[in-house]
Every structure is written in C-alpha cells, then in structure tokens.
Amino acid sequence: MWDHERGGNVNDIVVELKNVTKIIGGKTLIDNLSFSVRRGEVYGFLGPNGAGKTTTIRMMVGLMAMTSGEVIIEGHNVANERSKAMAHVGAIVENPELYKFMTGKKNLLHFARMSGKPISQERIDEIVKLVELDKALDKKVKNYSLGMRQRLGIAQALLHNPSILILDEPTNGLDPAGIRELRDYLRRLAKEENISILVSSHLLSEIELMCDRVLIIQNGKFVGERVLDPNAEGNATEARSIQLRVGDGEHAKTVLADTEWNITASAGSSLTLLLMNEDIPTVIEHLVRNGVKLYEVRAVTPTLEDTFLSMTKGGHIQ
Ligand SMILES: Nc1ncnc2c1ncn2[C@@H]1O[C@H](COP(=O)(O)OP(=O)(O)OP(=O)(O)O)[C@@H](O)[C@H]1O
Ligand SMILES: [Mg+2]
Numbered sequence: 001m002w003d004h005e006r007g008g009n010v011n012d013i014v015v016e017l018k019n020v021t022k023i024i025g026g027k028t029l030i031d032n033l034s035f036s037v038r039r040g041e042v043y044g045f046l047g048p049n050g051a052g053k054t055t056t057i058r059m060m061v062g063l064m065a066m067t068s069g070e071v072i073i074e075g076h077n078v079a080n081e082r083s084k085a086m087a088h089v090g091a092i093v094e095n096p097e098l099y100k101f102m103t104g105k106k107n108l109l110h111f112a113r114m115s116g117k118p119i120s121q122e123r124i125d126e127i128v129k130l131v132e133l134d135k136a137l138d139k140k141v142k143n144y145s146l147g148m149r150q151r152l153g154i155a156q157a158l159l160h161n162p163s164i165l166i167l168d169e170p171t172n173g174l175d176p177a178g179i180r181e182l183r184d185y186l187r188r189l190a191k192e193e194n195i196s197i198l199v200s201s202h203l204l205s206e207i208e209l210m211c212d213r214v215l216i217i218q219n220g221k222f223v224g225e226r227v228l229d230p231n232a233e234g235n236a237t238e239a240r241s242i243q244l245r246v247g248d249g250e251h252a253k254t255v256l257a258d259t260e261w262n263i264t265a266s267a268g269s270s271l272t273l274l275l276m277n278e279d280i281p282t283v284i285e286h287l288v289r290n291g292v293k294l295y296e297v298r299a300v301t302p303t304l305e306d307t308f309l310s311m312t313k314g315g316h317i318q
Helices: 053-060 082-086 104-114 123-128 146-158 176-193 204-210 249-259 279-288 305-311
Strands: 014-026 027-038 042-046 068-073 087-090 164-167 196-202 213-218 221-227 239-245 263-267 270-275 294-300
Touching: 014 053, 014 196, 027 053, 027 068, 027 196, 027 221, 042 053, 042 176, 042 204, 053 068, 053 087, 053 196, 068 082, 087 146, 104 123, 104 146, 123 146, 123 176, 146 164, 146 176, 176 196, 176 204, 196 204, 239 249, 239 279, 249 263, 249 270, 249 279, 270 279, 279 294
Parallel strands: 042 196, 042 213, 087 164, 164 196
Antiparallel strands: 014 027, 014 068, 213 221, 239 270, 239 294, 263 270
C-alpha cells in the first residue's frame, strides 16, 4: 500500500529502530527512540546540534552498542547479526575514507576488493554514472572538490548494492551548488535504484527540499514525524490552523467561548482556531447563526519551520 506518492511503501520497511536507548556515564543521550524507514524513501533525520543524530546513526551501523532496544535492518538484528545487517547498509558517518593520492577509479577498485563481495566492473560503471563522476575518475582524489569527494564516498558506500544509504550531515561544508547537486542525485538514487536514504541534518531548509518524510528529535527524544509534500493540502486526519477574519473579533470570541473549539490566537478582527476538517463548516455555521460577520476563512499551512519550532519549543536551529 502506497500512502503517499513520494513516501515509499508503508508495508516495506527496510530499517526499524525499536525503543533504542543509549546511556553513557549516567546521561541518557538517546531516550527510547523508535522509527522506521521505508523502501525507496528519502528520510530526514532532523534535530538541533547535540540532539543525538550522530549517536543514533553510530548505533544503527553497529559502531556503538546500544544500552537497550533494537535496530533491525532487512530483518536482521544489528546486535547479534551485525554482518548480515550491514550487508544491506551503505554509510558515511564520519568523513568518507578515501586515498588522496590514488585516482577515483583506483579508490573504487580498492574498496570493491575490500567489500568481500564480488563487485562487477558494470556495477562500478553504473554507480560512477549515477553520482556523475565518470569524467573525473582518472583524476587523483587530492584534486577533487569537496563535493566530488562526497560523491566518491557515496559511490563507495553504494558498491555492494545496499538497500539503505545512511548519511550523517552530508551537506556539511558544501557550497549551495554542491548542496543542490547532492540533493538532486540523492533523490534520483532513491527513485531509480529504489534505495532508501537516511540523511541527518540540523538544517530545516535542506530536509524540506530533499526528503519524503522527516523525523524530528531533540535531547535524544522523539519529537515528531511528518510527511513532506509540497502539494499537500493538509492532512485530513490532523487538526489544522484555520484563520478567520470577522466583523467584530470580541463578539466572535464571546460566541465561541462556550464551545469546544479553542481560539489559539487572536488579534483585532482575526481569530485562529485549531480545527479538524469536518468541524470547519460547523464552526462557520455557528458563527453566522450568532450574528458574526465572516469575511474570510483560510487554512494556515504550517511550514516545517513552524512545526519544528513549536515541537521543540524554540530549539536552536540555523
Ligand atoms: N561518547 C560520548 N560520551 C558522552 N557523551 C556523548 C558521547 N558522544 C556524544 N555525546 C553527547 O551526546 C549528545 C548527542 O550528541 P550527537 O553527536 O549524537 O548529536 P548530533 O545530533 O549529531 O549533533 P550535531 O548536529 O552537532 O552533529 C551530545 O550532548 C554529546 O555531547
Ligand atoms: Mg552529529
């Protein structure tokens, strides 16, 4: 079942975290975190600095043990079937490990040999095309730009045909053009290879443009999860902010005072209410019947930034 044209198959889960907790020195860094990534989606992992993104990713790829909870990758538990689980993961957690004095091609051949799995020349060619490095392959890595190194790192992570690519803050240090390129080919990768991609970031703008869904964490805790669809008209199963412009704001407030609908903001002739879709006509009817003149009704679509700020109560963002 596809619940969303860009959101992947809800029944086809590639990675699942169940109640993952990490405590170091009595401090809870990750607190009972659960989420899952669907096949073929670009999943954003958003949180302010120090929220616990890198810590979570390190546990997902088996670089750090968890205190409790489970990470399941393609049905394999990272804690006791690490190599089976990792066979499906391509990741860049810290800087990609590259040999600067070798060409891009030699680097890839080296990692292909190291992967312990036979990797054909065709596969290498295919990946190189995908990350648009075909023209730079005979250059030494020391002459690569940061964006090119990033792409070579991703090519290397993709060699063994993983079902999920995990990238910790992949746009760090890239210029706007590099960020745009990365965004474009990550989206293409998800679409053409049906690969899932988890990207962490502390930048909302980036996640908003790149991802199908986003998970927001703060202080190691789950804060929220959202589907990001630039064309969405709001989710019918969730309350939305509805802004009304009325003739007499005070009168409208009195009319609404004894109802179940709460005014979340008001200023002069403008009132904002948090309403379920089906309540909108009822509220309008109630106001009109009680003599409130209604000049405008509009849905206020919260941006991811509004959502993030209200969810994290002003958590640091950039
Ligand atoms: N080995 C460790 N021992 C103790 N505390 C740690 C350790 N590693 C990370 N932390 C703490 O855990 C918290 C989460 O850190 P983490 O690096 O996972 O955050 P992050 O979301 O990746 O932040 P950033 O956006 O800055 O990369 C921070 O408070 C950090 O100081
Ligand atoms: Mg980090």
